[in-house]
Amino acid sequence: MSSRDDSRSFWALLGLGGLGMLAGLAAAHHMETAGHIATGMDNQVVWGLPHVFAIFMIVAASGVLNVASIGSVFGEALYKKRAPLSGLLCLAMLAGGLMVLMLDLGRPERVVVAATHYNFKSVFAWNVFLYSGMAAIVAVYLWTMFERRLNPWSRSAGIAALLWRFALTTGTGSIFGFLVARQAYQSALLAPLFIVLSFGWGLAVFVITQSVMYAWNGRPLPAEAEQRLARLLAIFVAAALYLVLVYHLTNAYFARQHDFTAFVLRDGGLFPVLFWAGFVLVGSLVPFVLLVVPAARSGPGLALAAAFVVLGAFAFLYVFIIGGQAFPLEIFPGHEVRSAFGDGAVAHYVPRWPELLLGLGGVAAAFVATLVGVRVLAFMPQDELAAPK
Amino acid sequence: MSRRAVLGAAVAALAGVALAPGIRLIEVARAADGADGAGGAAGPAAGKGADPKVRWGLLIDTTRCAEGCTACVDACNAENGLGTPSRPTDARWIRKVEIRELRTGRQASVPVMCQHCAEPPCVDVCPTGASFKRADGIVLVDRHSCIGCRYCMMACPYKARSFVHEPLHDQKPDVPRGKGCVESCTLCVHRIDRGEKLTACAEACSAAGHGAILFGDLNDPGSEISRRVREVRSRQLRADLNLDPGVRYEGL
Numbered sequence: 001m002s003s004r005d006d007s008r009s010f011w012a013l014l015g016l017g018g019l020g021m022l023a024g025l026a027a028a029h030h031m032e033t034a035g036h037i038a039t040g041m042d043n044q045v046v047w048g049l050p051h052v053f054a055i056f057m058i059v060a061a062s063g064v065l066n067v068a069s070i071g072s073v074f075g076e077a078l079y080k081k082r083a084p085l086s087g088l089l090c091l092a093m094l095a096g097g098l099m100v101l102m103l104d105l106g107r108p109e110r111v112v113v114a115a116t117h118y119n120f121k122s123v124f125a126w127n128v129f130l131y132s133g134m135a136a137i138v139a140v141y142l143w144t145m146f147e148r149r150l151n152p153w154s155r156s157a158g159i160a161a162l163l164w165r166f167a168l169t170t171g172t173g174s175i176f177g178f179l180v181a182r183q184a185y186q187s188a189l190l191a192p193l194f195i196v197l198s199f200g201w202g203l204a205v206f207v208i209t210q211s212v213m214y215a216w217n218g219r220p221l222p223a224e225a226e227q228r229l230a231r232l233l234a235i236f237v238a239a240a241l242y243l244v245l246v247y248h249l250t251n252a253y254f255a256r257q258h259d260f261t262a263f264v265l266r267d268g269g270l271f272p273v274l275f276w277a278g279f280v281l282v283g284s285l286v287p288f289v290l291l292v293v294p295a296a297r298s299g300p301g302l303a304l305a306a307a308f309v310v311l312g313a314f315a316f317l318y319v320f321i322i323g324g325q326a327f328p329l330e331i332f333p334g335h336e337v338r339s340a341f342g343d344g345a346v347a348h349y350v351p352r353w354p355e356l357l358l359g360l361g362g363v364a365a366a367f368v369a370t371l372v373g374v375r376v377l378a379f380m381p382q383d384e385l386a387a388p389k
Numbered sequence: 390m391s392r393r394a395v396l397g398a399a400v401a402a403l404a405g406v407a408l409a410p411g412i413r414l415i416e417v418a419r420a421a422d423g424a425d426g427a428g429g430a431a432g433p434a435a436g437k438g439a440d441p442k443v444r445w446g447l448l449i450d451t452t453r454c455a456e457g458c459t460a461c462v463d464a465c466n467a468e469n470g471l472g473t474p475s476r477p478t479d480a481r482w483i484r485k486v487e488i489r490e491l492r493t494g495r496q497a498s499v500p501v502m503c504q505h506c507a508e509p510p511c512v513d514v515c516p517t518g519a520s521f522k523r524a525d526g527i528v529l530v531d532r533h534s535c536i537g538c539r540y541c542m543m544a545c546p547y548k549a550r551s552f553v554h555e556p557l558h559d560q561k562p563d564v565p566r567g568k569g570c571v572e573s574c575t576l577c578v579h580r581i582d583r584g585e586k587l588t589a590c591a592e593a594c595s596a597a598g599h600g601a602i603l604f605g606d607l608n609d610p611g612s613e614i615s616r617r618v619r620e621v622r623s624r625q626l627r628a629d630l631n632l633d634p635g636v637r638y639e640g641l
Contacts, residue, residue: 035568037554042477046539046552106537106552106569113534117517124516124540180510180630181546329548331501331626335488341548342477343486343501 006216010375017368024361027354028103036106039355044347045325050104052317053359056201057097057366058131059172059194060313062165063202065090065138069165072141072158078225081381082210083158087142088373089209089366090165090202094135096366100358123174130168137161146377169195176324183260184324189250193243197313200236204309207233209370211303213380221302222383230302234291237309241284244316256333264323268346271323274315283312322349441524444507445576446607446635447591448614448623449500453601454594456498459485461602464593465502468577470561480551480566482574483590497641500590500602503528503549503574504626504634511541511550520571526607526635527576535570542571546627549573576604607635 031038041048068087071080102111118125141157144150173194176185207229214221248265251257264271287305290296297305326347331337337344373379465483466472474481483502489495509528511520519535522528530541542550550573557566563579566572577588591602605614617623623637 032569035555036552037478041552042554043479043481043542043551044477044548046542106539106571107535107567108537110534110536113517114536114538117519117534119512119515119518121513122516122540124514124538128516175540178514179544181544325543329546331547332486332488332499334492335490337486337488339484339486339501340474341481341484341486343484343548347477 009216010371013371014368017364017371020364021361021368023357024099024103024359024364027357027361028108031104031354031358032108038352040350040352041355042347042349044328044342045322045349047321047325048349049318049322049351049355050100050358050362051321052314053362054097054100054104055172055321056310056313056317057093057100057362059169059198060201060205061090061093061097062134062169062172063198063200064093064206065161065165066199066202067206068141069158069162072155073162078228078383081383082206084142084145084377085210085213085374085379085381086206087138087145087161088377088379089206089370090138091135091142092366092369092373093205094131094138095369096362096364098131099365100362103358103361104355123171123178127168127171127175130164130171134161134164134168137164165198166195169198172198176320181329182324183251183257183327183330184264184320187247187250189243189247193240193247196236196239196243197316200233200240200309201313203229203233203236204306204313207306208303208310210381211300211306213374217380223298225381225383226297226302230291230297230305233302233306233309234288237284237288237291241280241288244279256330259330260327263327263346264319268323268326271319271326274323275319278315279312279319282308283315284309287312325349439523439525439527442608443525443606444608444635445526445581446505446605446614446637447502447576447588448603448605448617448637448639450601450603450639451497451499452640453599454485454498454500455597455599455601456487456496458498458597458599460593460597460599461485461500461590464589465574468561468589469564469575470559470566478552478554480553480572482549482551482572499638499641501547501549501626502590502636503576504547504632504636505574505576507633507635508631510544510546510630510632514540514544516540523578525581527578527581528573529575529578530571530573532565532567532570532572535567537569537571539571545573546630546632 039048064086066086067079068083070076071078071083102108105111114128118128120126137157137160141154141161144154144157170191173191177187177190179185211221248261251261264275266272287308290301290305290308326349328337328342328344328346331343462483462485466474469482471480471482483500486499486501488497488499505526505528507526509520509522512522512528516538517534517536519531520528520541521531537552539552542552550571552571553566553568556568560566564575577585580588586604588602588604591604594600594602603614603617605612607615607618609615617639618637621639623639624641625634625637
């Protein structure tokens with residue numbers, strides 16, 4: 001990447017990413033000065049599009065680290081060559097996700113309060129430690145990979161990162177799993193569900209990034225790498241679909257959950273469409289076929305399947321987060337309910353542009369961090385140097 | 390520029406970005422801590438802490454609550470400077486919910502506000518401890534440490550909390566509020582801490598001739614509310630969650 005053309009493309013991409021970040025920051029500033037009235041959120045749908053972006057990035061950040069774990073912990077050479085890129089993507093996505101989460105706060109300037117006042121019964125407070133710990137462990141892990149003298153410690157750091165990432169995604173799932181109030185959540189299944197979702201989403205982000213890097217360098221992805229990554233992603237996609245199915249089946253079994261299940265799967269307007277067409281079809285079945293049919297996954301097939309998985313992830317999170325809040329709280333079971341505050345009525349949430357820009361700003365931040373990291377350090381997988389298996 | 394230099398510059402810049410606002414914000418936080426006493430919501434005016442022997446609560450007689458009457462809601466809005474809420478983004482600390490039982494068709498009109506749970510989920514989930522329960526059972530939000538994450542609103546089974554979506558004007562000195570913070574019914578804590586024994590909603594309900602809202606100390610066996618709770622069948626909303634709300638309903 002040393003030619004003049006490459007350099008020009010790098011600065012152009014950096015400029016584009018920088019503009020995206022600036023737009024996100026401007027949107028956050030607007031949300032802070034005008035208040036959250038500038039968004040589509042209200043007192044019923046209190047978490048909106050920024051949370052869809054932030055939770056996608058944080059969940060994918062932990063999942064993307066799997067590539068490094070398979071390499072360092074289980075000693076797979078093909079994955080080991082990809083471990084640095086996997087670590088970099090983890091840090092970048094974590095930073096992007098946290099940026100969105102922090103800037104969406106009602107009082108983002110009080111982030112120091114969040115860092116100095118802890119209620120240890122709060123899953124959110126645990127997550128503050130899980131996120132900062134993750135960043136620190138992955139930074140050390142990367143260091144052990146790049147600094148030759150520290151190489152012997154790489155496996156230990158890899159194991160620590162692997163264990164921590166399980167804790168982190170358990171924490172993210174538990175943000176919802178510990179909520180007794182709303183019918184969409186309050187399930188112990190959400191912790192393992194988020195872990196499995198993170199496998200697929202993280203690997204998808206890794207595959208997309210890797211494809212762009214190989215294309216930039218004019219190199220084809222080795223057939224073995226392509227085949228193994230495709231197989232792994234297919235397994236993750238199938239496992240996620242299975243757990244989502246179990247989540248809805250358990251809900252469909254309990255009489256008190258019937259109305260909610262019918263809402264997100266059949267009657268809820270946009271939400272069933274996003275679930276079936278977005279998550280199940282585009283986000284799971286189509287990529288699964290693309291990944292398991294050998295003729296389909298060669299060339300751009302793998303990256304295309306990964307892109308579909310990411311689209312499906314956004315559809316899933318939109319239904320899970322927004323749909324879960326739009327459905328009215330059941331304060332009076334067995335009663336028809338109405339009030340001036342939307343009791344008994346489905347909330348209508350329409351995202352507004354500052355929310356979208358803030359979310360995209362977080363993605364841009366992750367993009368910029370990845371772009372600069374890849375430019376400055378050797379993150380390109382060196383397959384030709386890999387020992388033959 | 391060498392790789393090492395770029396890395397060094399990046400680390401220095403990151404450290405600067407991370408530290409500079411932190412140092413500034415610690416000053417701000419200290420200043421805010423110093424101003425805590427003026428906040429008014431931290432404790433009774435007399436300087437004594439809230440009395441742990443007391444459990445403030447409400448008993449709402451739905452058989453006396455008139456459909457269409459909004460005296461309690463209007464009084465709460467006026468008392469706390471909430472204006473006239475009309476949109477889903479406006480703060481509502483109390484609301485009238487009209488219910489009709491699907492099986493029997495039986496109707497009732499029910500005022501719903503923060504239920505001041507003994508085991509409040511909003512307090513459990515609050516990352517900074519801004520949501521807290523006073524010794525006398527009143528659940529409040531410390532406006533100085535609320536970061537506006539809205540996790541408490543996700544956790545509340547009663548939709549009792551509101552987020553301040555817009556800049557505020559003409560606040561009541563007794564009821565400080567903050568844009569970007571979460572808030573809910575305080576059980577008129579400013580009145581209680583002045584030694585008054587009546588919330589604005591209960592007062593307005595009596596003035597309107599209904600007398601459907603009774604306020605008092607649930608722990609005092611001699612209080613009117615304790616006597617009524619003992620003698621009349623009442624229930625708590627979402628009793629299945631075992632949150633032990635301090636608000637009870639009669640005639641549901």
